[in-house]
Amino acid sequence: MKFASTIVRAMPAVALLLAPLVGAQSQPERSPASTKQSSSLSIAIIPLPVSVKQGIGEFTLNAKTRIGADRGTRNVAELLQHYLTPATGYGLAVGGGGGSNTIALSLDKRLKRLGPEGYRLEVKRDSIRIRGYSAAGVFYGVQTLRQLLPPDIFRRSPVDEMRWTVPVVEIEDTPRFSWRGAHMDVARHFMPKEFILKFLDLMALHKLNVFHWHLVDDEGWRVGIKKYPRLTSVGGLTDYSTFNPVQPMQLVSLPQGGYYTQDDVREVVRYASERFITVLPEIEMPGHSSAAIASYPELGNRIEIVQSGADPSALGSRDSVLNVEDSTVHFMQDVLSEVLTLFPSKFVHVGGDEVEKRPWQANPRAQQRMHELGLKNEEELQSWFIRQMDTFLASHGRRLVGWDEILEGGLASGATVMSWRGVEGGIAAARAGHDVIMAPTQFTYFDYYQWPMASAEPRAISGFLPLEKVYSFDPIPPDLSAESAKHVLGAQSQLWSEWIPQRQEMEYMAFPRLCALAEVVWSPQAARNFADFSDRLADDMMRLEILDVHFRRVTPLPTPVAHWQIASVAAPANPNAAPPAVPPTQAASPPAANVTVRIPAQTARAAPVTPPPAPLPPGPFAVQEWDITGDVRTPGAYVAAFIQTSGGGQAEIEWVELLEDGNLVGRVTHPGSTDTRYRNNDYDFALPTVRTGSRYTLRASLRAIGLLPAQLVPSGDVYLLK
Numbered sequence: 001m002k003f004a005s006t007i008v009r010a011m012p013a014v015a016l017l018l019a020p021l022v023g024a025q026s027q028p029e030r031s032p033a034s035t036k037q038s039s040s041l042s043i044a045i046i047p048l049p050v051s052v053k054q055g056i057g058e059f060t061l062n063a064k065t066r067i068g069a070d071r072g073t074r075n076v077a078e079l080l081q082h083y084l085t086p087a088t089g090y091g092l093a094v095g096g097g098g099g100s101n102t103i104a105l106s107l108d109k110r111l112k113r114l115g116p117e118g119y120r121l122e123v124k125r126d127s128i129r130i131r132g133y134s135a136a137g138v139f140y141g142v143q144t145l146r147q148l149l150p151p152d153i154f155r156r157s158p159v160d161e162m163r164w165t166v167p168v169v170e171i172e173d174t175p176r177f178s179w180r181g182a183h184m185d186v187a188r189h190f191m192p193k194e195f196i197l198k199f200l201d202l203m204a205l206h207k208l209n210v211f212h213w214h215l216v217d218d219e220g221w222r223v224g225i226k227k228y229p230r231l232t233s234v235g236g237l238t239d240y241s242t243f244n245p246v247q248p249m250q251l252v253s254l255p256q257g258g259y260y261t262q263d264d265v266r267e268v269v270r271y272a273s274e275r276f277i278t279v280l281p282e283i284e285m286p287g288h289s290s291a292a293i294a295s296y297p298e299l300g301n302r303i304e305i306v307q308s309g310a311d312p313s314a315l316g317s318r319d320s321v322l323n324v325e326d327s328t329v330h331f332m333q334d335v336l337s338e339v340l341t342l343f344p345s346k347f348v349h350v351g352g353d354e355v356e357k358r359p360w361q362a363n364p365r366a367q368q369r370m371h372e373l374g375l376k377n378e379e380e381l382q383s384w385f386i387r388q389m390d391t392f393l394a395s396h397g398r399r400l401v402g403w404d405e406i407l408e409g410g411l412a413s414g415a416t417v418m419s420w421r422g423v424e425g426g427i428a429a430a431r432a433g434h435d436v437i438m439a440p441t442q443f444t445y446f447d448y449y450q451w452p453m454a455s456a457e458p459r460a461i462s463g464f465l466p467l468e469k470v471y472s473f474d475p476i477p478p479d480l481s482a483e484s485a486k487h488v489l490g491a492q493s494q495l496w497s498e499w500i501p502q503r504q505e506m507e508y509m510a511f512p513r514l515c516a517l518a519e520v521v522w523s524p525q526a527a528r529n530f531a532d533f534s535d536r537l538a539d540d541m542m543r544l545e546i547l548d549v550h551f552r553r554v555t556p557l558p559t560p561v562a563h564w565q566i567a568s569v570a571a572p573a574n575p576n577a578a579p580p581a582v583p584p585t586q587a588a589s590p591p592a593a594n595v596t597v598r599i600p601a602q603t604a605r606a607a608p609v610t611p612p613p614a615p616l617p618p619g620p621f622a623v624q625e626w627d628i629t630g631d632v633r634t635p636g637a638y639v640a641a642f643i644q645t646s647g648g649g650q651a652e653i654e655w656v657e658l659l660e661d662g663n664l665v666g667r668v669t670h671p672g673s674t675d676t677r678y679r680n681n682d683y684d685f686a687l688p689t690v691r692t693g694s695r696y697t698l699r700a701s702l703r704a705i706g707l708l709p710a711q712l713v714p715s716g717d718v719y720l721l722k
Contacts, residue, residue, distance in 0.1 A: 043167065044539035045147045046515050047207055047522035048532075055168035057125045061149070062164070063090045068097050068104035076139045077105050079274065083146055089158035103128040103145070105138050117209070117276075118174030121145060123166050136276045137174075140207050144171060147205075151542040177475065179437050180521040181210035181280070181492025182514060184506070187217035187291070188240040188497040190258035195503040197271055202511075202549065204275040206518035211272055212280045212349065212492060215260075218290035218320050222259045223281070225338050228296065228331070232259040235291035240498050265342045273344075280401070281343045284351035285332055286322040286385050293319045299328050301359040301366070310606040314362035321359045324369045324385060333392045340396055347416065350389050353403035355382050361607045368605075383409030390415055401437070404429070420445075420494070423477050430480060430487040438491040443473035444517065446509050447496040450552055452641035452719040454676040458508060461499050462677045464643045466557045471516040471530050493517050504550040511551035515540055560717035562626035564642065566651060566704040567713075568619055618705045621654050625699040631720050632696040635689050639721040640698055641682040644674035648711025654701035656683040661694050673705075674716060682721075 043052055061084070069077035077094045080103065084092055098104035108131040111118060119132040119141035130141035148166045152159045182203055184191065200211060215222045221235030236259035260268070272279045293300035300319035305312045322328050339348065357378035360366035370381050383406070390400040390412035401416045404425030411417070416435040419426030426436040438444075441463065448463030475491040493514055500506050515537060519528060537554065544551050632638070640656055653672030658665045668683040698720070704713055 042539065043148070043169065044536040045144055045171075046533070046536055046540045047519035048527060048536070049144065049171045049173040050524060050527075051170075051172040053170040055123075055170070057168045058165040059123050059125055059128055059168065060163060060165050061088065061090070062101070063088075064101055065090065065092055066099075066102045067092050067094045068099070068102045068106075069094060070096065070106045072107040072135055073105040073138050075274065076135055076142060079139070080105070080142050080145075083142070084153065086157060087153050087155040087159050087162075088164055098127065098129065100126045103130070105130050105142070107132065107134065107138070109133065111137070114172070114174040117178075118172075119144075121169070121171040121173075123148070123169045125168060128166065136209075139204075139276050140173070141171075143205055143207060144173065147540075147543070151539065151546055154543050154546045175207065175522045176524060177488075177490030177521045179210055179490030179492065180208045180518065181212050181437065181490065182208050182510070182517075183212035183214060183439070183492055183494045185214040185217065185495060185497040185500075186222050187214055187220045187284075189501045190220065190222060190239060191497075191503060191506065192258070193260060193264050193268060195506070196268055199506075199510075200268070200272050200275060200277055202514075202544075202547070203277060205543075206515060207522050208514075208518055209276055210278050210280055210490075210492060212282060213268075214282045214284075214496075216282065216284045216291065216351075217288045218318070220257060220259075221291040221295065223265060223283075223339070223342075224259060224261045225335050226262070227334050227338065230295040231292060231335075234295040238291070238294075239501075241501070262338075262342055269343060278345050278347075279343055280345050280347055280349055281339055282349035282351060283332075283335060283339060284353075285389070286324075286382065287320060287353065287355035288351055289322050290318050290320040293322070296331070299323065299331060301363045304363050304365045305359070305606075308364045308606065310362050310364060311609070312362070314358040314609045316356065316358070319359070321356055322385075323363065324360070324366050324381060329385070329388050332389065336389065336392060340398065345398075347399050347401045348393055349401040349418070350386065351403060352382070352386055352406040353420070355405065357382075358609050358612075361609045364606050367607050377409070379409035381409070382406075383411070386415070387412045416489070418492075426488065427477055427480055427484075430484040433487065435487050435489050437489050438475040439494055440473075441494075443470060444491060444493045445496070446493050446513050447498070447500065449676055450509075450513070451555065452557075452643050453639055453682045453721055454641075454679045455682055458505055459499050459679065460509070460676070461496065462675065464645075464676065465513070467513055467516055467554065468530060468557050470513045471520065471528070471533060473517070473520050474525055475521065476525075490521050491517070492521075507550040508552050511544055511549055512537055512541060512554060558719060558721065560643075561628045561631045561720045562698065562718040563715070564624055564651065564700070564702060564718060565713065565715035566619065566647075566702060567622060613708050613710075615649065615705075616707045616709060618652065619703045621652075621701045621703045623699060623701050625697050626718065627695065628698050628720055629694070629696045632687065632690060634722075635687050636722060638685045638687060639682050640685070640700075641719045641721060642672065642674050642700070642716065643676075643681065643719065644714050644716035646712065646716070647707075647714035649704050649707030649714055650675040651702045651714050651716070652705045653681075653683075654703070656701075657699040658685045658687070659697040659699065660691070662697070674714065675706075 043054055067077045067081055081092050081094050111131060111133040114133055116134040117136045117140060119130060119137040121141045121144055122129045130138055132138040132141060149164060152162060219240045220238055221231045225231050237257040239256050241256055269279050299322050301321060301323050302312060302315055302319040304323060360378045360381060373384055375381050386406050393400050394414055399414055399416060401418055404417050404419045404421055406415060407425055407428060417425060417429035418437045418439050420439045420441060422440050423438060426438050430436045445465060447461045448465035449457050449460045450466055451457050476485050476488055495510060500509060519533060644650055651674045655667060655669040657667045666685040672680045674681055
């Protein structure tokens, strides 16, 4: 989708995570985080609280400070003790009551108006009081208190000669959304349990409350299922290194594969629960199922297609879609039965995205099943499959979540839609009365590049998503009515790991963009301001540095100097032409020797297989030019970076020129594309001098490639980086 611990020096690209990036990271390094020489009286909380009233003075934490708790907040009090003891060295006692020199935690039913996650934090010179309607609210008040203390409070051993001060303040706070999530794909590349626990702590610090654990995909099965051990003994041994069609990752010194035992899962779920985080498991079906089919080939379509004499080429490069036999449905429900014992979450995610329909078209048994069920097409067949899982989950008191493709062919009544292909799927689902989680690629896909010059960043899957754009996201689309908007539960980030083989890179792609999203889903929309957020983020990055998070240092994004758009494309290609060949990315799973499929000759026939849509032939190159005089102020090295922001396919770049008063300064002719997967969207120029009064022009020869007939022509921005 969607489109184990190692030594850093094993991967040269990861060196970028530990030092300023060339070009993108030209600002001076911040000195190591320390606040010993300053009084920490600033209010730099992320996410921004609803109401902050700062007073005069400060509370000082000392060795005699006590933590008070009532019965409902005892566990939170012990967590606070755990948070404060390492850096202070104080053995803070936990007991009942409040009083002077006490941090008092308590439940207060009068705060029902703030909801189950709201809180009030009152800091006086002689005491601190945190109240909430529920323990979750008190916990979030504790996270705010941690951010009010000097950043050194996050160190793991005592810090000498430190004054642990908290500014006098009154804070009242409650989240905008109940679903504040972070997704992590551990199927493409496995992430060790210790890293998952660290990530949960970082989520809790920023008041995120749903960890979407993507455990299953084509490249790996990561959760132990006792009834079907081959899912991990076979399906858990591979990862994206095996299938990567662009740049093999075998050069990375990482062990392939891995999985979590059921005891590992229970540990993670318990750890998350103590931090008021729900773990949402995702078990992909009926597509993205190559790992399951490699483990149990009878789950796929290849055997039935081959034994019927039909054409197996419809499978493409690998058998990745589950068949629709009752035995397969029961197999996946058996899997879900064990998943339900591990995850108490009310919601269970079953994927449902990017299901290739051609295997079902070529499979006579699938066609027979459609006929028996009275279904019109394969979209309705997918909907039928999802309904079987929805009914099963509902019978166990759970709710199904799926990516927005589950809308196609009809949606099960209790299903919740996760809208990733923009917000349109979420709008349609909300208007139909279904709950929605917003996860659109253009705002929440953190596997996208963070800087316009892709060659200066660790390799990413594609796309461009800077910090500023994440912060600009509003999960409630403006054209959604107030009534329909009630169905938007919230939003979440996505970390797909095709190009993220190890934990340092996962952190680099997540932070600080996850800090921005945390504010998007918690803070009032009207109160958000990116400049103010950036000021507060400086303190948060000091905390992240102390916590050994390999975040990307913030570089202000320049304004684009120009906009480009392909004006025309060629006529449609011959509709009868054969589709382009798809390069193999996985060896086909062999048929299981002990599986026999019986296909009634009279009723089981393959349907005509719909070929994939063929792209239009490339259009002609056309020259575009832009006046960039106002952006060329000093001599030196410049980089022109082309970013696509809309439309299908991509722009192919033949050459780029820089001119001064119409005279050629430089011409770069390397082949380029706005498909940033290939990292050739930037063009370097040297400008020895800048003449006052001269006009500087950027010219480029562009055309559209890979454009499908129904897609808009590609367009985007040009950045000039220095």
